[in-house]
Amino acid sequence: MNAQAVLELSDVTITRGQSVLLDRVSWAVHEDDRWVILGPNGAGKTTLLQVASARMHPTSGTATILGQTLGAVDVFELRPRIGLTSAALAERIPKQELVRDVVVSASYAVIGRWREEYEALDHDRAMMLLTWLGVGGLVDRTFGTLSEGERKRVQIARALMTDPELLLLDEPAAGLDLAGREGLLRTLTLVAADSTAPASVLVTHHVEEIPPGFTHVLLLRAGEVVAAGPLDQTLTDDALSEAFGLKLELTRSEDRWTARAR
Numbered sequence: 001m002n003a004q005a006v007l008e009l010s011d012v013t014i015t016r017g018q019s020v021l022l023d024r025v026s027w028a029v030h031e032d033d034r035w036v037i038l039g040p041n042g043a044g045k046t047t048l049l050q051v052a053s054a055r056m057h058p059t060s061g062t063a064t065i066l067g068q069t070l071g072a073v074d075v076f077e078l079r080p081r082i083g084l085t086s087a088a089l090a091e092r093i094p095k096q097e098l099v100r101d102v103v104v105s106a107s108y109a110v111i112g113r114w115r116e117e118y119e120a121l122d123h124d125r126a127m128m129l130l131t132w133l134g135v136g137g138l139v140d141r142t143f144g145t146l147s148e149g150e151r152k153r154v155q156i157a158r159a160l161m162t163d164p165e166l167l168l169l170d171e172p173a174a175g176l177d178l179a180g181r182e183g184l185l186r187t188l189t190l191v192a193a194d195s196t197a198p199a200s201v202l203v204t205h206h207v208e209e210i211p212p213g214f215t216h217v218l219l220l221r222a223g224e225v226v227a228a229g230p231l232d233q234t235l236t237d238d239a240l241s242e243a244f245g246l247k248l249e250l251t252r253s254e255d256r257w258t259a260r261a262r
């Protein structure tokens with residue numbers, strides 16, 4: 001019944017100079033969870049994902065990721081077990097790289113010494129993921145020629161390539177037009193519904209970008225958790241208004257949400 005915690009933060013604080021980026025954040029993600037992190041600009045969402053992806057250590061408090069406590073573990077062994085997409089990582093993908101290589105190279109980074117023997121298997125897996133994410137026809141294109149929406153899907157395929165136990169998506173719908181956003185949401189709905197998909201965390205500013213099938217929400221404001229828990233009980237007018245510092249009214253239509261100022 002109680003699925004194992006994939007990620008557990010206990011009183012995690014991050015400070016930089018005088019700034020408190022995260023303030024005593026306690027949060028647990030379990031195996032079958034699909035979390036949305038919502039909050040305004042500067043709330044600390046990306047910082048939280050940096051901790052969750054073993055790229056930033058707490059100034060105080062403890063972060064346990066896949067059973068390993070940060071500070072007492074080799075993060076280079078931990079990171080391949082975590083799939084991450086973010087604008088910062090996307091910027092580092094060379095524009096002239098073929099889509100197939102963008103995806104396959106995720107596994108080379110982890111298991112480079114197997115490269116020769118496993119190349120065919122790697123390519124099969126990359127193709128399977130790209131097809132599942134609706135961009136199988138783009139394998140021979142260069143990354144730079146793709147639309148923003150196509151790039152997002154390729155990045156998710158890359159993040160899933162190593163069969164991670166935790167998938168972290170930092171603002172995957174940012175910069176997409178309406179069709180791109182809706183297409184990506186359909187894809188993320190598939191991911192959410194797949195029982196073999198890893199525990200997932202998606203960062204966004206917009207309730208409209210919550211994919212159906214996501215189960216939990218964490219609302220952040222100024223580095224502090226405003227509310228966290230199952231989506232149905234936690235995402236309320238009051239909690240959202242507190243997080244964004246503005247009186248907001250939520251509307252739910254089936255599995256989709258919208259918000260506007262009251």
Ligand SMILES: Nc1ncnc2c1ncn2[C@@H]1O[C@H](COP(=O)(O)OP(=O)(O)OP(=O)(O)O)[C@@H](O)[C@H]1O
Nearest residue numbers: 016019021039040041042043044045046047048205
């Ligand atoms: N190295 C740093 N030194 C000082 N302040 C920092 C540092 N890195 C981030 N910050 C600040 O920490 C706060 C949280 O940043 P973070 O990027 O986590 O927010 P966010 O919720 O992801 O914002 P956005 O929605 O705009 O992407 C911001 O006010 C940011 O300016």
